[in-house]
Amino acid sequence: MKQLLTNLLVLSPVAERGGAERVMVDTLKYLNRNKFSAKLVFFEHGSLVEEMSRLGYDTEVIPADRLRDLGTYIRVVSKIRKLIRNDQIDIVISWMPKAHLYGGIAALLEKKKSVWWQHMIPKNHWMDKLASRIPAHGVLCPSKVTKHFQEKLTPNRRVLLNNLGVDLQQFGCSTNKTKSFREKMGIPEDSVVFAFVGRLQRWKRPDVVIKAFNQVAKGKNTYLLIIGGTLFGLEQDYEDELKELAATGENSKIIFMGHQKDVGAILEAADTVVHASLMEPFGMVIIESMAVGKTVIAVGQGGPVEIITNGNDGLLYDGSESQLVQLMDKVLNGRVSLAEIGIRARQTVEKKFTVAHMAENFENNLASLIN
Template identity: 40%
Template sequence: MINIIVVNHVAEQGGAENVLLTTLKHIDKHKFKVTAVLFQEGILAEEIRSIGIEVVTLAAGRIRNVLHYVRTVLQIVREIKRARADIVIGWSPKPFIYAGAAAWLMRKPVLWWQHGYPSPASRFDRLVSRLPAKAILCPSDSVAQAQNDLGARLKARVNYPGIETELFAYSALDREQIREKYQIPAAAKIITFIGRLQRWKRPDDVIEAFSRLQDEQYYLLVVGGALFGEERDYIQELTGLAERLGCADHVVFAGHQTEIAKYLSASDIVINASSKEPFGLVVVEAMANGRIVIAVNSGGPAEIIDHNWNGLLYDGSREGLYQCLLQAVKNDTDTQSIGRRALKTAGESFSAGQMVSRFEGYLTDLYNEAQSIAR
């Protein structure tokens, strides 16, 4: 049995946390015993406990407060001892700052997950990249390249996130129920944006492109909210934009939803407009539902989608998005074929089983290397 401690700092579920939860749900519990150390109670802690994994919560202080930082590190050291951990994992840069120090004190191998793009202008990102670790895992080649460009002490590796594809299978019943809920005609075409309502995800671009369709048969679903309390007034800007563009009657703001699959089934086209998307879980989720996905030709989506084969890519401009949207709504035969190929891609390349198998391989290699050194 290989004992693992994974450290994370947030209580809500974002992209990185969804990857963590899926990983913990599917990891081989006959081979790996996992203890999760979180800095907050909340939904994530409840979800992890529900799959039979122990959760320990610590009241971590600010990194800038030396006394609080040292206290938190020592608390993690205590948990490493108690769990007899063989490997320590920091599930993003901030928890790695704590977990890495604790692992170093205990002489345990440590790896960390870099879910987003590090910035060369960030002193914090440069510092984290130079801390000793056995591995840095990233969700895409583009994130790994950005991480490597910071001059890290070791090269980042890629472990593409996977999803439980069966949870996102198309449901005609869900399609009917969601359309009834929002009083959208059964024959209408629904274009959907799913994601936290943050400026960098550019839902405003989606609304602008949608407004240019000028056709009563099209509706736009905006599914998402300010999950971490960020940009709480942004929703007001977006609703105002829809009103100014004259499409408010056909734009539905559904708010934050936990059952995304239902909204995917209700949709015909799903748009990911992020200009710098590290991976794009919703892209794969929509593909697993057989939807037509439109995304920017950069970052994670460019590594998932083969343009005109299993999805549509555009150059990141509003005009490019509009032209892709026109192609998707006007060419039913071609886009239906794209949807079928998207479904196949999701199952063959981005399943939870594949992601976890690679992750288990990394952990096993680290464990065997540590045992070899110890001998």
């Protein structure tokens, strides 16, 4: 007997790649299509519309504009309801709280199950609070810390853990491009290269990494790569502030690279990746770096402590600039076995944090909500 498909309607308010959107793409890319069928609706036009179409998914754009426009809101919810009926949708999955403001109501009115993805640690933001009040059969969270804070907002609702994963075809399996990349960037082959990877936003604290680097880099053969830029129009002046900060120290050794499509190839050329967020909801950059066999230095709270075993497959610090300086200095002076830690880091990712694990957890979580 042919197995019946579970029909999913996935709603995304954003159609460009950010952290949450990358998780959505990778999850759906590895979704078992013998069990699940999915249609995607984006609330704006963007590159992800075509990307998901190339993956074989039916996609549609329903412009949502601003929530304060009641007429537009009603129109969007009505269109989602129509899709639920026409496509015989079983579960509405809203990717992020904003999408659930539409999808949760549409599913409720159509008497269908609804789930939403909470990518960030929920705080006292009005959107998190409002989304958490709209009925849902479950909320998916990437880490225990995110799950903990979401449960405080929704104590009577199922909140399920769904760790993230790395596509090992993109990270850690490429040919070694270290020498060619360093030559291209004018970095000596025998240099120690640190890297910061992520959006340039204040909460990610790249300024702390630059300050710490400026302290340890004096007279040393070392460089710092800043990989990433502003996104979604947030804090657009911050990159200029960081460049001014870099100019106060080892400016010639700090390279701002902007957004990069092939981050894995650049990570091959780094020795150590430094992460500085004080309360990271998970740490996708951390597991990507570990997949490439790099030693990650990360703050010992939030998502990173669920990934890294300190001293075994990475290094944790208290978040202070002073302790970060100490660890970076140890790396520079060869008092950390980067090769051994890198091998164990890769093994941790292979065991726990691949896209296959992430997609399987996603399917199991959905199955638990259906049954």
